[in-house]
Amino acid sequence: MNSPRTYQTPAIVIKKTKLGEADRILTLYSPTLGKIQGVAKAVRKPKSKLSGHLEMLTYSQVTLVRGKNIDTIIGSQTLNAFLAVKNDLSLLSCALYMAEIVSQFTPAETEDSRIFELLLHSIEQLSQADDINRLLRYFELHLLHQAGYRPELGKCVLCGKAPMTGINSFAPSAGGILCPSCQRLGRHYGYSISWDGLGIMHFLQDGGWESVNVTPIDTTVLNEVERILRSYIRHLLEKDIKSAAWLDSIRHDSAILRLAD
Amino acid sequence: MDKTSPLAADAVNRLIQEFSKLPGVGPKSAQRITYYLLRASTEQTQALADALVSLRQKTQLCTCCYNIADGDKCYICRNPQRNSSQVLIVEQPQDILALEHMGIYKGHYHVLHGAISPTEGVGGGDIRIKELLDRLSAGGISEVIIGTNPTLEGDTTAMYIKRLITPLGLRVTRLARGLPFGSELEYADDVTLSRAIEGRQEF
Numbered sequence: 470m471n472s473p474r475t476y477q478t479p480a481i482v483i484k485k486t487k488l489g490e491a492d493r494i495l496t497l498y499s500p501t502l503g504k505i506q507g508v509a510k511a512v513r514k515p516k517s518k519l520s521g522h523l524e525m526l527t528y529s530q531v532t533l534v535r536g537k538n539i540d541t542i543i544g545s546q547t548l549n550a551f552l553a554v555k556n557d558l559s560l561l562s563c564a565l566y567m568a569e570i571v572s573q574f575t576p577a578e579t580e581d582s583r584i585f586e587l588l589l590h591s592i593e594q595l596s597q598a599d600d601i602n603r604l605l606r607y608f609e610l611h612l613l614h615q616a617g618y619r620p621e622l623g624k625c626v627l628c629g630k631a632p633m634t635g636i637n638s639f640a641p642s643a644g645g646i647l648c649p650s651c652q653r654l655g656r657h658y659g660y661s662i663s664w665d666g667l668g669i670m671h672f673l674q675d676g677g678w679e680s681v682n683v684t685p686i687d688t689t690v691l692n693e694v695e696r697i698l699r700s701y702i703r704h705l706l707e708k709d710i711k712s713a714a715w716l717d718s719i720r721h722d723s724a725i726l727r728l729a730d
Numbered sequence: 731m732d733k734t735s736p737l738a739a740d741a742v743n744r745l746i747q748e749f750s751k752l753p754g755v756g757p758k759s760a761q762r763i764t765y766y767l768l769r770a771s772t773e774q775t776q777a778l779a780d781a782l783v784s785l786r787q788k789t790q791l792c793t794c795c796y797n798i799a800d801g802d803k804c805y806i807c808r809n810p811q812r813n814s815s816q817v818l819i820v821e822q823p824q825d826i827l828a829l830e831h832m833g834i835y836k837g838h839y840h841v842l843h844g845a846i847s848p849t850e851g852v853g854g855g856d857i858r859i860k861e862l863l864d865r866l867s868a869g870g871i872s873e874v875i876i877g878t879n880p881t882l883e884g885d886t887t888a889m890y891i892k893r894l895i896t897p898l899g900l901r902v903t904r905l906a907r908g909l910p911f912g913s914e915l916e917y918a919d920d921v922t923l924s925r926a927i928e929g930r931q932e933f
């Protein structure tokens with residue numbers, strides 16, 4: 470049976486690129502269709518009815534009509550504009566980072582409602598979470614899991630033995646933990662990971678957000694986990710995440726301003 | 731796709747290729763313009779060629795506001811009638827044209843030449859924010875109006891600039907956001923409506 474000419478789906482706008490004089494190509498993440506693209510006509514003109522409903526990081530009910538090469542977005546109604554996130558520079562930067570890595574890790578038109586739920590839930594939680602860095606690490610680990618790149622933390626990826634108490638290594642190219650003796654073989658480049666860091670990563674990977682959100686976690690350990698995940702993600706994508714550099718600069722500026730106060 | 735044709739002269743093909751690099755001009759339009767110019771008067775083609783050459787040779791960025799200028803300073807920065815204590819920050823020189831067309835604003839401008847876009851890798855150092863801060867620190871300015879686009883990038887830029895200039899103790903305002911003239915309320919989005927309610931005025 471032919472698919473109908475127009476279709477509707479709820480979706481979050483995760484990427485936009487300019488097209489021609491006033492159009493945009495939007496990348497949307499839908500719970501039922503996965504990552505899809507659509508052309509939004511004339512949304513860069515001030516009187517566009519759709520533009521406000523199709524801005525980045527807006528959760529909307531979108532209507533599309535099938536086209537030869539690319540579908541066209543003909544209708545959009547906001548479900549959640551995430552105003553609290555968009556009015557705060559740090560939260561907004563985190564949400565853009567989430568959108569960018571979802572866009573990078575997901576194949577086109579492959580349904581995965583769990584990734585959608587993770588993204589929606591994480592953007593919603595941004596304005597409520599006490600510690601947004603913890604939320605970002607939770608998001609990264611769960612996205613890696615859903616995308617099929619779940620890092621192996623329970624046992625050494627080479628010999629299968631449980632990690633030793635103390636310092637182990639995390640090898641991006643091996644996709645997980647190396648015990649000290651396998652690390653010495655030198656087959657993979659590994660970043661040393663503390664026992665606490667490994668424990669926290671495990672906890673973030675397997676825990677639900679409700680328990681992760683309320684458990685005390687040391688900031689230094691969380692920073693260690695951030696460095697490791699950053700290099701793992703860079704290894705998988707074979708490039709830097711652009712919005713991560715921006716996140717760093719925002720944090721750097723905040724630290725300077727706090728010192729100046 | 732190769733737009734050149736072995737049947738046309740080299741000079742013709744070259745111009746067609748150059749035209750088709752322009753925004754909004756496809757290979758067919760490029761061809762039409764080129765053949766029109768072949769038939770046009772010498773004065774007209776010469777005028778076009780002169781205009782193109784002087785576009786690059788006779789313009790530069792204003793040393794004060796980074797608008798496009800004929801000389802060292804643009805016509806706005808040169809005008810002594812204008813209020814130099816107000817600075818309106820815009821993303822691109824074309825925005826100044828739109829604001830000047832309205833004719834109400836009498837202060838100065840600052841052109842950023844872009845907006846921060848984290849997902850495209852454009853950060854604070856890639857647009858003229860440092861120049862803005864230098865200008866503001868030099869003194870003589872009491873109000874900064876942020877006129878970046880009402881898009882996510884424009885808002886990011888606005889919040890970032892606000893954060894950087896707050897320590898200077900200047901008055902910082904942002905262009906109001908509300909319902910566009912001639913539009914209908916039922917099509918308005920949440921962001922616009924919330925700003926329209928927050929920014930409502932005595933009537």
